[in-house]
Amino acid sequence: MEEQHVVEERHGDFERVLVVGTGALGVAFLPFWINWLGNSFPGMEQRYALTRSACRFVSRDAVAVLSGKEVFVDDWKEFSGVDVPHVSLAEWADLILVHPATLNFVSRFALGVADTPLMLALHSTRALVGVAPSLPPGAPANPVVQRHLAALRERPGVVLAPTIPARSASTGEVADGGSAPLNELYDLCVERRRSAGGERAS
Template sequence: MLENRKILLCVSGGIAVYKAVALVSKLSQAGATVKVIMTESAQEFVQPLTFQVMSRNDVYTDTFDEKDSSVIAHIDLADWADLIIVAPGTANVIGKLANGIGDDMVTTTLLAATAPIWIAPAMNVHMYDHPAVKRNLQQLHEDGIRFIEPSEGFLACGYVGKGRLEEPEKITELVKDYFTREHKLSGKKVVVTAGPTRERIDPVRFLTNFSSGKMGYAMAGAAAEMGAETILISGPVSLPVPSGVTRIQVESAEDMLKAVEAHFDTANYVVKTAAVADYRPKAIAEQKVKKQEGSSTIELERTVDILKQLGQQKKNQVLIGFAAETNNVTKYAKEKLSRKNADYIIANDVSEAQAGFESDTNRVTVFGKNDFEQAFDMMPKQQLARQLFEMITDKEESYDS
């Protein structure tokens, strides 16, 4: 399943290094070509020869030990890999990478890499929960690095808790799934809208909402990861652009409509995740409106319903809308599906804990035509985005067959 796939395994120092040996074996058995870089600390647990035998490739341990004089080793390895896995990922290597420190073969290669990087953390439960480690994990997450979360169980130090390196068999399955999924949207163009819009009142004030853009950015990242040409039309949020995604920055509902329409005819999938303002001030003051005694009234007018307008215009596009509700979620989602001529409506209750605008997790139910309905449990938004695209692409393939 992994034939012709090139995987670079970066091994840092911890007792879980022995699992990295098994991981090389599992990946190689699945057909992958695996090369290994080890930190100095990792070599205290397992000798490089072990990885050399299991991978049947040279093992790299020293930035200045150039095995091929025609290339610079850490740059060549960074360019070579289709996927880079750091396992075990110690607090030390996580901290270095989060802060841009390249002081050995592993960290200099990681900093030079353009391939996707996955880190499988492994450390004592209290280290994993330390505020500094949490900050570093968050920074790497924002930088686009994925994590294979450690299992809970008995640790070498005697504690029981989160911190064990995930099992080699599970990591191998995740790698297989990744490469299987990688080309599902190849040759397709996906347009995603994300975040809130701002409707100006005057030069210093505007109407907006609580949308963070996290779900839309996760959808765009998943589409790009699955091989799509991905256009992300984003309202004003401060989130990093996912790898492989082209972002178009907009402010108002009118701006977003124009940007979507510019790409709509050539799109295969349009994902309307943005929380677009339903109303805007009828008149925008050219100067700051000064406060005055008593109450004040702002006359509002409707903005264009972008999803409904796209539903009227669509030909072969798959149109996916989101419905953020606080009550009667199923009723409103089904009405929206019909009224706006969408192919799918992804609905969630934003009043639910850990499923609202600012959260990193979400729980949704997907509604489609012919009474299709599928619920997804609470999970991180990146993971949910991938599962949503997998489900939708599978569903569309079944319609075509």
């Protein structure tokens, strides 16, 4: 009974979560995280979005079947002229988790680029946005990348997870830059919301 109470309490922090996968190799593990979210928070509403590059590493159909929801692909060509997907996503979510977030995605988000439906949603939402960067070897030491990460760290409403050591697929060497696990990103967002005195979304 005590364990059930803990799960319900954690679920109470967020009710509608949008998970965004970008074109880092780690997005191939998204099916695992779909199951984790569903098992950990059975009452939570979940939606999933993929960038076009993410679709190289994880199947849109697999994500749809596992989540039981239509998958949002971040491409204007996916929508008719009367659709306003960025508005519906921005208004629906009370938490957006970008996991993993490529260097390209991090840079565009930090600079305020708004050239796709998802980017427009991220810049327009009042939801808390958690970002777990997945950076190539050497990138964390680049001063431009450091400025982008610092800008996101300082932005209100954004939670930036620290990168972790990861093994390079090409060289086999271990270096900083891997994305933090989605459960850790989620917990960081819970901590931010509670420290800000946030209440459960209605």
